[in-house]
Amino acid sequence: MICNFPIPHPGEILHSVFARYNDRMHYRAVRAASRDLFGYEKLVRPIFPNGLENLVANLPPKPNYTVTSLINDHTLLPFYEPFLPRGRVSLIRNAMATDDETPISTLLGLRNRILPTKCNCFCPCCIKDDREQFGECYWHRVHQLPGVEVCPSHNVYLQYCTLYANEATHAYEYVSAEKAISRLKNDPIGIKNSQYNDFLKIACDALWLLQNHDVTVDLSSVQKRLLILLAEKGFATFRGNLYTNKLLQSFRQFYPTNFLEQLHCELYETTHRNWLANLPHGKENVYGPTRHLLLIYFLGYRIETFLNLPIDQKPFGDGPWPCLNPVCNNYYKRCIQECEVIYLPAYGRYPRGRFSCECGFTYSRIGPDHTEKDQFRASKFKLYGPLWEQKLREIWKDPTINISQAAHILGVGQKVFKDQAKKLGLIVIRSLRRDVPVQKVEDSRTYVVRITDPVLLEKNRTIWLAEQVKTANISVKELKSKVPKIHRWLYSHDREWLLSNSPKPFRQGTSGPKPLQVLDQRDTQFATEVRSSALSIIHTHGSPTRLTKASISNCINQKSMILRNLDRLPLTAQTLTEFSETPEMFAIRRVQWLVGCYQQEGVCPTRGQFLSRGNLRSVQARWVSVKNAIDDALRHLNTIMA
Numbered sequence: 001m002i003c004n005f006p007i008p009h010p011g012e013i014l015h016s017v018f019a020r021y022n023d024r025m026h027y028r029a030v031r032a033a034s035r036d037l038f039g040y041e042k043l044v045r046p047i048f049p050n051g052l053e054n055l056v057a058n059l060p061p062k063p064n065y066t067v068t069s070l071i072n073d074h075t076l077l078p079f080y081e082p083f084l085p086r087g088r089v090s091l092i093r094n095a096m097a098t099d100d101e102t103p104i105s106t107l108l109g110l111r112n113r114i115l116p117t118k119c120n121c122f123c124p125c126c127i128k129d130d131r132e133q134f135g136e137c138y139w140h141r142v143h144q145l146p147g148v149e150v151c152p153s154h155n156v157y158l159q160y161c162t163l164y165a166n167e168a169t170h171a172y173e174y175v176s177a178e179k180a181i182s183r184l185k186n187d188p189i190g191i192k193n194s195q196y197n198d199f200l201k202i203a204c205d206a207l208w209l210l211q212n213h214d215v216t217v218d219l220s221s222v223q224k225r226l227l228i229l230l231a232e233k234g235f236a237t238f239r240g241n242l243y244t245n246k247l248l249q250s251f252r253q254f255y256p257t258n259f260l261e262q263l264h265c266e267l268y269e270t271t272h273r274n275w276l277a278n279l280p281h282g283k284e285n286v287y288g289p290t291r292h293l294l295l296i297y298f299l300g301y302r303i304e305t306f307l308n309l310p311i312d313q314k315p316f317g318d319g320p321w322p323c324l325n326p327v328c329n330n331y332y333k334r335c336i337q338e339c340e341v342i343y344l345p346a347y348g349r350y351p352r353g354r355f356s357c358e359c360g361f362t363y364s365r366i367g368p369d370h371t372e373k374d375q376f377r378a379s380k381f382k383l384y385g386p387l388w389e390q391k392l393r394e395i396w397k398d399p400t401i402n403i404s405q406a407a408h409i410l411g412v413g414q415k416v417f418k419d420q421a422k423k424l425g426l427i428v429i430r431s432l433r434r435d436v437p438v439q440k441v442e443d444s445r446t447y448v449v450r451i452t453d454p455v456l457l458e459k460n461r462t463i464w465l466a467e468q469v470k471t472a473n474i475s476v477k478e479l480k481s482k483v484p485k486i487h488r489w490l491y492s493h494d495r496e497w498l499l500s501n502s503p504k505p506f507r508q509g510t511s512g513p514k515p516l517q518v519l520d521q522r523d524t525q526f527a528t529e530v531r532s533s534a535l536s537i538i539h540t541h542g543s544p545t546r547l548t549k550a551s552i553s554n555c556i557n558q559k560s561m562i563l564r565n566l567d568r569l570p571l572t573a574q575t576l577t578e579f580s581e582t583p584e585m586f587a588i589r590r591v592q593w594l595v596g597c598y599q600q601e602g603v604c605p606t607r608g609q610f611l612s613r614g615n616l617r618s619v620q621a622r623w624v625s626v627k628n629a630i631d632d633a634l635r636h637l638n639t640i641m642a
């Protein structure tokens, strides 16, 4: 048993402990130390030692050294482990425990040039501190790691023990830091050049990896997280296919070439040879931890936050998911336990989720979801189911409900309503009942908001713009006739975009736009007319009308001329915008009007009466401001009538 074995210092690499033992024993023979430590003469392996079982057997019982504790606390292996396949980790640990002579570099699957071979890096500040604290300095394991150029404790660049490294050291000799670093060079360098911060990040994360050894992390879990992030950032599909060229291009812009070369992480011109294109894939694709760290930083994470990310891709979050069938008892309740995620090339890189309720209603949504609200949206209704169809039949028979109301109750558009009715063989009878008088549908439920298929949206927008580029000065009418389907689709799904991305209409019967100054003079006049028109709408007695560009200009003589030339009538346009109301503003004005009405009538309404008279039931749920205004109004009425 060895009695004089030095207690390892914090973060000390095992080789350094052996070397201090050697110094302590004052051995003359170079091989004597290894004979003591391992029971036989063996070659020195400064970075990944082997034969640790023999060593532990020779050590005193206290403190309780184990092979695992020595590997975890005093070798570089914890830095590599998260980026290795699980099976290989146990092979390496086994090789370090026994006398297995296979070089660890072979087991790691890493090329020698990115693996350190000896202990020769140090931080001058650590050396000073260690000598003060422990009376001697030692080799820190974090300083020996590839990619670590800065001391994470002192933020200064590391120094290399060149003098010593150049001398041919004996293959059986342990060299202590005290012996190797006799004299410190110059002052420590803390220059903050452009790459300093990146070097510091790598050093701090390397230290974190050494100190936070986590057995649950392995290469496949790291790759899974990387692929999720790459997909979220648009560098891969959610199915896991990389957009290699895009990724390489952005990565090259992110890191300077010389920085990548310095870390042995340079990228080649040909795509298939690049480590970056292969790193997130393949069970056996082993790359150095530095490369993983660089990609993790590129994706906006540090190692600690990265390893806390979930491994499973859940583009639709955690279930259960709601049923979106308005006639189902579970409407808006989270009752669907399963979500089928489909990746089809037609959806580009987006996943599509399919949700089926027990009532038979099935909808799909293009993901991923970004907020919890997204869970109440559908891109498409796939199946309506017997319950929904039964309700359609019932409504069909009811002569007091017109098509628009019926579609509203069933949560679909009128076209879908008619198509489904046709499928159920109902269309002929119903078409006779179109002129049924409108009756109010008492239903305050919020309805499903459909989200537009982003892939189709992008495609149709591109076609619409491309057609305009093809033919110069094309009119909207010609354009419509060329791509009628695209126009119809954009008109119903993306109207605002369509209007602002269509050719400006020509004026008929004139050879060009009117001279600017003529309009200039009339701009002021129109603006005044607009203002008085808006004010007259506001001051009209009776139920209020919403102020819109159309309603305001309705009372003006040259309505169509003004609306057509708004881009050349800045003052008029500005006045119109100033007076136009959003549905929310209009709702608040209705509340104020109602207060006046009730005050005049001397009646204190119930909330229900107030809501239905002002048609405020659905809007109060949509906007908090409206709800607050209603609350205030009712409180006010209550106070004055009391």
Ligand SMILES: [Zn+2]
Pocket: 123, 124, 125, 126, 127, 151, 152, 153, 154, 155
């Ligand atoms: Zn230091």
Ligand SMILES: [Zn+2]
Pocket: 323, 324, 325, 328, 329, 330, 331, 357, 358, 359, 360, 361
């Ligand atoms: Zn349902």
